[in-house]
Amino acid sequence: xxxxxxxxxxxxxxxxxxxxxxxxxxxxxxxxxxxxxxxxxxxxxxxxxxxxxxxxxxxxxxxxxxxxxxxxxxxxxxxxxxxxxxxxxxxxxxxxxxxxxxxxxxxxxxxxxxxxxxxxxxxxxxxxxxxxxxxxxxxxxxxxxxxxxxxxxxxxxxxxxxxxxxxxxxxxxxxxxxxxxxxxxxxxxxxxxxxxxxxxxxxxxxxxxxxxxxxxxxxxxxxxxxxxxxxxxxxxxxxxxxxxxx
Amino acid sequence: xxxxxxxxxxxxxxxxxxxxxxxxxxxxxxxxxxxxxxxxxxxxxxxxxxxxxxxxxxxxxxxxxxxxxxxxxxxxxxxxxxxxxxxxxxxxxxxxxxxxxxxxxxxxxxxxxxxxxxxxxxxxxxxxxxxxxxxxxxxxxxxxxxxxxxxxxxxxxxxxxxxxxxxxxxxxxxxxxxxxxxxxxxxxxxxxxxxxxxxxxxxxxxxxxxxxxxxxxxxxxxxxxxxxxxxxxxxxxxxxxxxxxxxxxxxxxxxxxxxxxxxxxxxxxxxxxxxxxxxxxxxxxxxxxxxxxxxxxxxxxxxxxxxxxxxxxxxxxxxxxxxxxxxxxxxxxxxxxxxxxxxxxxxxxxxxxxxxxxxxxxxxxxxxxxxxxxxxxxxxxxxxxxxxxxxxxxxxxxxxxxxxxxxxxxxxxxxxxxxxxxxxx
Numbered sequence: 001x002x003x004x005x006x007x008x009x010x011x012x013x014x015x016x017x018x019x020x021x022x023x024x025x026x027x028x029x030x031x032x033x034x035x036x037x038x039x040x041x042x043x044x045x046x047x048x049x050x051x052x053x054x055x056x057x058x059x060x061x062x063x064x065x066x067x068x069x070x071x072x073x074x075x076x077x078x079x080x081x082x083x084x085x086x087x088x089x090x091x092x093x094x095x096x097x098x099x100x101x102x103x104x105x106x107x108x109x110x111x112x113x114x115x116x117x118x119x120x121x122x123x124x125x126x127x128x129x130x131x132x133x134x135x136x137x138x139x140x141x142x143x144x145x146x147x148x149x150x151x152x153x154x155x156x157x158x159x160x161x162x163x164x165x166x167x168x169x170x171x172x173x174x175x176x177x178x179x180x181x182x183x184x185x186x187x188x189x190x191x192x193x194x195x196x197x198x199x200x201x202x203x204x205x206x207x208x209x210x211x212x213x214x215x216x217x218x219x220x221x222x223x224x225x226x227x228x229x230x231x232x233x234x235x236x237x238x239x240x241x242x243x244x245x246x
Numbered sequence: 247x248x249x250x251x252x253x254x255x256x257x258x259x260x261x262x263x264x265x266x267x268x269x270x271x272x273x274x275x276x277x278x279x280x281x282x283x284x285x286x287x288x289x290x291x292x293x294x295x296x297x298x299x300x301x302x303x304x305x306x307x308x309x310x311x312x313x314x315x316x317x318x319x320x321x322x323x324x325x326x327x328x329x330x331x332x333x334x335x336x337x338x339x340x341x342x343x344x345x346x347x348x349x350x351x352x353x354x355x356x357x358x359x360x361x362x363x364x365x366x367x368x369x370x371x372x373x374x375x376x377x378x379x380x381x382x383x384x385x386x387x388x389x390x391x392x393x394x395x396x397x398x399x400x401x402x403x404x405x406x407x408x409x410x411x412x413x414x415x416x417x418x419x420x421x422x423x424x425x426x427x428x429x430x431x432x433x434x435x436x437x438x439x440x441x442x443x444x445x446x447x448x449x450x451x452x453x454x455x456x457x458x459x460x461x462x463x464x465x466x467x468x469x470x471x472x473x474x475x476x477x478x479x480x481x482x483x484x485x486x487x488x489x490x491x492x493x494x495x496x497x498x499x500x501x502x503x504x505x506x507x508x509x510x511x512x513x514x515x516x517x518x519x520x521x522x523x524x525x526x527x528x529x530x531x532x533x534x535x536x537x538x539x540x541x542x543x544x545x546x547x548x549x550x551x552x553x554x555x556x557x558x559x560x561x562x563x564x565x566x567x568x569x570x571x572x573x574x575x576x577x578x579x580x581x582x583x584x585x586x587x588x589x590x591x592x593x594x595x596x597x598x599x600x601x602x603x604x605x606x607x608x609x610x611x612x613x614x615x616x617x618x619x620x621x622x623x624x625x626x627x628x629x630x631x632x633x634x635x636x637x638x639x640x641x642x643x644x645x646x647x648x649x650x651x652x653x654x655x656x657x658x659x660x661x662x663x664x665x666x667x668x669x670x671x
Contacts, residue, residue, distance in 0.1 A: 011282040012307075013308075013310070014307045014308065015307020016307070018307045018308055021355070024385055031368055031371050040255045041256065041257075041356075042256060043255060043365050043366030044255035044256060044359070045255075094288050102285045120282075137307065137400040195397075195403050199403075199410075199411030
C-alpha cells in the first residue's frame with residue numbers, strides 16, 4: 001500500500017507548500033509514490049490515519065495547539081515544513097513585544113473585536129517532531145531528498161556544517177568583502193548558498209548550525225569593521241525565537 | 247438548515263463559511279476568517295530599508311513577488327530613488343510571471359476540480375492526462391520566469407531597493423521567449439477547457455476598483471479608477487477606501503462610499519478592457535467577459551484572459567529588453583528619508599503599501615491594504631444574494647455553489663490577516 005501523506009498549515013504564508021507544488025517535474029512521480037490524503041490548499045479531501053504529516057506554520061493560539069495535537073495523534077511521522085514550523089521563523093519577529101500591545105496596536109481597544117493572539121511558537125514546543133525541512137521558503141530539492149529518506153524508512157539527515165562551506169565550494173565571492181554582514185558562517189547548509197549565488201547575502205533563514213563557532217565569526221566581523229550589534233540585527237529576522245530563549 | 251464548512255479547501259489560508267437559513271430566508275451568513283494574526287506591520291517598524299521588502303514578501307507565499315515589488319516602490323518613493331527603465335521592465339516581467347503562476351494555480355488546482363466533480367486535480371492525473379499536462383507546462387514556465395528574473399518563485403532574492411542584485415543572461419531570456427511561444431497550444435487548450443465550463447447564472451452589480459492602465463493594461467500606476475468612471479490618485483487611496491472590523495474576522499473588511507466593491511482580475515478587465523493585448527481581447531470575447539460582466543463566477547474566465555495577456559506581453563517585454571541589451575547598473579543610494587505610498591495590481595487586485603521612514607533609514611510606521619480584505623465584503627454580499635436563490639438545491643449543491651463562488655475570488659486569507667493597519671504616529 002502506498003504511504004498516506006498529508007500537508008497542513010498554521011500561521012504562515014503557505015509558501016513552503018507552494019514550493020512543493022512548484023516541483024512540476026516531479027509532481028506526477030510523487031502522486032504515484034504516495035497517496036496525498038490531505039492538502040487543503042489544493043484538495044477538499046480529508047481524513048484518516050497518516051504515515052507522514054508535513055506541517056507548515058507556527059502555533060499561536062489554543063485552537064492551533066488543539067488542531068496540531070489532533071494531527072499528531074493520527075500521524076506516524078510529523079515533519080516540520082519550513083522555518084515557521086521549525087523555529088517560528090519570521091513570525092517570531094514580534095516575540096520581543098507583549099502580545100496584548102500588538103493586538104491593541106493592530107485591532108484597537110474594543111474587546112469584542114480583539115482576536116486571541118499569542119506569540120508564535122515552533123511545532124516542537126507542543127508535540128514531538130520527527131524531522132524538519134528548514135528554510136524560508138524550503139528548498140524543493142532538499143524536500144525531495146528528505147521525503148525519499150522517509151519513504152524508505154530512514155531518518156533524514158541535515159548538513160551539520162554551515163552555508164559558508166557550500167559557498168566556498170561554489171567559489172562564490174565572499175559577501176563580507178562587500179562590507180555586508182552575512183550569516184553564512186553560522187547558518188545550517190543545505191541550500192547551496194542560493195541567496196549568495198543570486199547576489200544577496202545569507203539572512204539565516206535555515207536557522208543556526210549546531211554549536212556555531214562564534215569565536216572565528218566575531219573575528220571575521222572585526223576584520224570587516226562590523227560589531228555585535230550588526231550581527232544581532234541580522235539575526236533578528238529569522239532567528240529571534242532562539243535569541244529570546246537565551 | 248445550518249451549514250458550516252470549517253477550513254474551506256482550495257483557497258489560500260483559513261476561513262469558515264457559516265449559513266443559517268429557515269423557511270427560505272437566510273438568517274445568518276458569515277465568512278469567518280480564522281487565520282492566526284501575524285502582525286506584519288509591527289514587524290516592519292524599526293526595519294532598515296534594506297530589510298523591508300524581504301520581510302514584506304513573507305506576508306504571502308503565493309504573491310510574494312507582488313509584495314516585494316510594491317514594497318520596493320514605496321521605499322524608493324520615500325527615499326527619493328529613481329530606478330532605470332531596464333529595472334522597470336524587468337520588474338514588470340517579474341510581475342507578469344507571478345500573475346501567470348498565481349492565476350494558473352488558482353484556475354487549474356483550486357477552481358477546476360469543482361467543475362469536474364473531484365476533490366482535487368490529483369485524480370485527473372490519470373483521467374485527464376492532457377489537461378494536467380497543459381497545467382504543468384504553463385505553470386513550469388511561469389515559475390521559470392520568476393526564477394530567471396527574481397531568483398526563485400517564492401520569496402524572490404534579486405529585487406532590491408534601486409534595482410537588482412543580478413541580471414538575467416540574454417540566453418536565459420531568449421530561452422524564456424522561445425518557450426512562451428511554445429506554450430501557446432497549451433494556452434489555447436486551456437481557453438477551450440474554460441470556455442466549456444458551466445458557470446452558474448448569477449449577477450450582482452458591484453463597483454470595480456483598479457489601477458488605470460497608462461497605455462497598457464495596469465500593473466504599476468499612479469491613478470485609480472472605478473467602473474463608474476471616477477478617478478483618484480494612488481496617494482489618496484486611504485481617503486477613498488475605509489477599513490472596518492467585524493467580530494468574526496481576524497482580517498479587516500473594506501468599503502468605498504460605505505459600500506462593498508470588487509478588486510482583482512474582473513475589476514481590472516472591466517476598467518481596462520481596451521488595454522488588453524490583441525490576443526487577450528480575442529479570448530475575452532470567446533469567453534464572454536467584458537466591461538459589463540456582473541457574474542462573479544466569471545472571474546475565472548477573466549483570470550484566464552489575464553494569463554493570455556501576460557504571456558503575450560512577456561514576449562514583447564523580453565524583445566524590448568534584448569533589443570536594448572542588458573546593462574549592469576550601480577544601485578542608487580537614498581537622497582532623503584520621507585513617507586510615500588505605492589500600489590501594484592497583484593494577482594488578486596490592488597495591493598497598497600505605505601511607509602514612513604525616519605532619518606536613520608528605518609521604518610517609523612507601515613500601512614498596508616490587501617486585495618482580499620477589499621473583496622471580503624463583496625463575497626459576503628454575493629453570498630447573501632445567491633443563497634436564497636439556490637436554497638432548494640439541497641445542502642450539498644448549495645454548499646458547492648457557495649464554495650465555488652468564494653473560490654472564484656481566489657481569496658488569500660494569509661495576506662488579508664497578516665497585514666493590518668498601524669496608525670501613523
